[in-house]
Amino acid sequence: MVPNEEHLFQGIHILGELYGIEAELLDDVKLLEDALKEGIEASGATLCGFQTKKFEPQGVTILGLLSESHASIHTYPDKGALFFDAFTCGDRCQPVRIAEALIKALKPGKSNLKSVRRGEDTGTGAPLTLESEKVFTEETSESVSVC
């Protein structure tokens, strides 16, 4: 975030669900954190730290605090699925890259991603409504560019 004159009150929020993932991958904390780190680096954001919780009997939540906001995953091994979001303030980062890194690491059978532009258009001073920009529904193969 680093709110200063260079950082506008606006950003892009990616919401997504990935389906059809092998269950053991969704309980592998190191794999999940490594994929998030790789994606955060590719997005141009800066990772300040992870808060990670492994649930019993299964499932992992990882919250990444970014200088530009946050990224999270919540995994459901019994469903072969996870929830993902990544929000980056300003216009410098590409949070969809984080989703791409997860897709590369986890090879889901299907992914739904939505991009929401948030905040104020400081060019005009007018608040932007929280509007949907795009909805992706991809039947993914090994590697898919989602944006």
Place this chain on the structure above:
Amino acid sequence: MVPNEEHLFQGIHILGELYGIEAELLDDVKLLEDALKEGIEASGATLCGFQTKKFEPQGVTILGLLSESHASIHTYPDKGALFFDAFTCGDRCQPVRIAEALIKALKPGKSNLKSVRRGEDTGTGAPLTLESEKVFTEETSESVSVC
């Protein structure tokens, strides 16, 4: 989250921006954490822990890891504004209560809140698209019910 048979792969994600807040409130970590705690309790969710970062020269990010997913704020004292989101899996919690607690504590001049239903409709097995349900634009007075 606690993914088990009682927890469906679905949930509600609230995205919001609050505007017109006194700058010093947006740098007050204790006030912000207390408001989030109060809201999380009211929502019916369980807080596992906060990850908090105070930025220089100003601004705070707080990520709350919930048993049911997460809640976050990113404040911009120089803009008198903050970004908020709260995601709760399952159908037991009301994440909008967290936004209401922030509104009560910070008394913004305006709030934009959006509710997004996410995940799979396990009744039919069909994935739900990430659809917008409602957009609120409230000129808030002391206390506003946003949902």
